[in-house]
Amino acid sequence: MGKIIAVAQHKGGTGKTTTCINLGASLCDMGKTVLVVDLDPQASFTVSMGINPLQVEKSIHQVLVDPNVDMKSAILRRPTLNFFIVPAHVDLAMAESELAGRIGREKALHKKLAPLKEDFDYIFIDCPPTLGILVVNALAAADSVLIPIQCEPLTLYGVKHLLQVINLIREEVNPALKIEGVLRTMYDRRTKLSEEVSDSIQQTFGNLVFSTIIYRHVKFAEGPIHEMPINFYASRSVGADEYRNLAKEILTHETQKA
Amino acid sequence: MKLKKPDRSVSNMDVLKDIRGLLSVTRGREDVTADGVRGESSLAAETARLEAQIRYYQELVQKQQAELHRVEGEKEEFAAKLKALGSGKDKLISPASKSAALGEDAAQLEAKIAELSSALSQIDGLLKLRAQELLKRIARLFQEAGQGEVAIEFRKAASELEVVENFAHFLRVLLEQ
Numbered sequence: 001m002g003k004i005i006a007v008a009q010h011k012g013g014t015g016k017t018t019t020c021i022n023l024g025a026s027l028c029d030m031g032k033t034v035l036v037v038d039l040d041p042q043a044s045f046t047v048s049m050g051i052n053p054l055q056v057e058k059s060i061h062q063v064l065v066d067p068n069v070d071m072k073s074a075i076l077r078r079p080t081l082n083f084f085i086v087p088a089h090v091d092l093a094m095a096e097s098e099l100a101g102r103i104g105r106e107k108a109l110h111k112k113l114a115p116l117k118e119d120f121d122y123i124f125i126d127c128p129p130t131l132g133i134l135v136v137n138a139l140a141a142a143d144s145v146l147i148p149i150q151c152e153p154l155t156l157y158g159v160k161h162l163l164q165v166i167n168l169i170r171e172e173v174n175p176a177l178k179i180e181g182v183l184r185t186m187y188d189r190r191t192k193l194s195e196e197v198s199d200s201i202q203q204t205f206g207n208l209v210f211s212t213i214i215y216r217h218v219k220f221a222e223g224p225i226h227e228m229p230i231n232f233y234a235s236r237s238v239g240a241d242e243y244r245n246l247a248k249e250i251l252t253h254e255t256q257k258a
Numbered sequence: 259m260k261l262k263k264p265d266r267s268v269s270n271m272d273v274l275k276d277i278r279g280l281l282s283v284t285r286g287r288e289d290v291t292a293d294g295v296r297g298e299s300s301l302a303a304e305t306a307r308l309e310a311q312i313r314y315y316q317e318l319v320q321k322q323q324a325e326l327h328r329v330e331g332e333k334e335e336f337a338a339k340l341k342a343l344g345s346g347k348d349k350l351i352s353p354a355s356k357s358a359a360l361g362e363d364a365a366q367l368e369a370k371i372a373e374l375s376s377a378l379s380q381i382d383g384l385l386k387l388r389a390q391e392l393l394k395r396i397a398r399l400f401q402e403a404g405q406g407e408v409a410i411e412f413r414k415a416a417s418e419l420e421v422v423e424n425f426a427h428f429l430r431v432l433l434e435q
Contacts, residue, residue, distance in 0.1 A: 156273045163280035170284070179284065196268040204274050205281065 011158030015185035025229030026247035038088035050227030059089035110141035144180035
């Protein structure tokens with residue numbers, strides 16, 4: 001039985017997409033089957049994997065709004081990559097209004113995604129940096145939520161809003177939703193501020209914080225040029241190692257829980 | 259009076275307090291939605307969590323202690339500097355009293371110079387007198403020895419010296435005026 005992890009944060013540019021790409025790829029390298037669902041209308045994940053969002057036949061948008069389109073039919077696999085993808089389309093921005101009047105709209109994604117838990121070890125949902133119906137759907141469908149926190153003070157406000165939504169979702173829709181962990185990203189070794197924010201995160205979230213820290217590397221920014229995860233184009237880089245360590249940490253947690 | 263600056267560190271941000279509050283709700287619900295009765299495994303997990311927290315706080319305490327030592331060292335250093343400054347304070351002289359003292363010194367020096375120059379001119383005068391007397395005595399000795407011509411020459415030199423001396427004296431007085 002697989003696990004659905006929503007990668008969410010109410011702020012853009014915190015490393016959600018980078019985490020989905022590289023953590024997914026690292027878990028694949030460790031023999032796990034991984035699916036990544038791009039739930040962001042900006043389609044950054046889809047683009048980063050070399051897929052043109054305007055040319056995809058079926059996207060997550062159709063899966064969400066059309067009851068006759070199942071998730072499996074939207075899954076893509078690029079020959080060069082080792083994980084599966086459900087791409088996004090800019091039309092996804094309209095899903096908000098399209099789902100608005102529908103009964104059980106919060107569970108639209110859950111209904112389509114739950115059957116796939118048998119086929120994959122890990123399903124990651126790359127969430128948009130909002131707290132609208134798309135994120136509510138992601139949290140309703142997920143077993144846990146992974147929160148990337150950029151080591152800058154402003155990101156902490158995003159976490160506060162996200163936690164408020166998580167508590168509401170638990171109360172109303174998904175009582176089993178857990179926090180997979182808090183991931184410190186874009187840690188800049190040159191600044192004292194990164195250290196201060198990192199210490200504060202550690203103090204506040206305690207054992208929810210992953211011991212792996214993702215530092216700021218230019219290799220990550222090169223991802224969309226290469227259209228593949230970091231362990232494909234810079235396998236020996238520090239960044240690739242960091243995501244491998246994160247994957248190991250997640251697998252170790254699973255083993256301990258089991 | 260200086261106002262104390264508010265502590266603007268990240269750890270004092272209000273948002274962190276809000277997050278702690280929200281997390282306590284999240285964790286509370288996690289406990290309720292769990293099996294209800296804590297089994298051995300959940301106890302072990304809780305122990306591990308607490309142990310991790312203890313380790314974290316121990317590290318934090320060590321970090322704070324190191325910082326404290328550093329600050330104490332700096333404090334001692336500053337205290338020593340302050341002491342050194344305090345002891346040097348008595349040696350400080352105000353500019354006005356300093357200039358007065360210097361003026362006094364200069365006046366003393368000038369008086370000394372004047373005294374020395376007058377002594378020098380007296381010695382000079384005395385030497386010339388001596389030279390004239392010597393010339394006159396030599397002239398007398400030559401006169402007594404029957405060499406009148408040589409004696410005349412010496413008397414002439416003595417009177418020339420006197421003339422030259424008188425002229426020099428006249429010039430000095432003129433220049434002084």
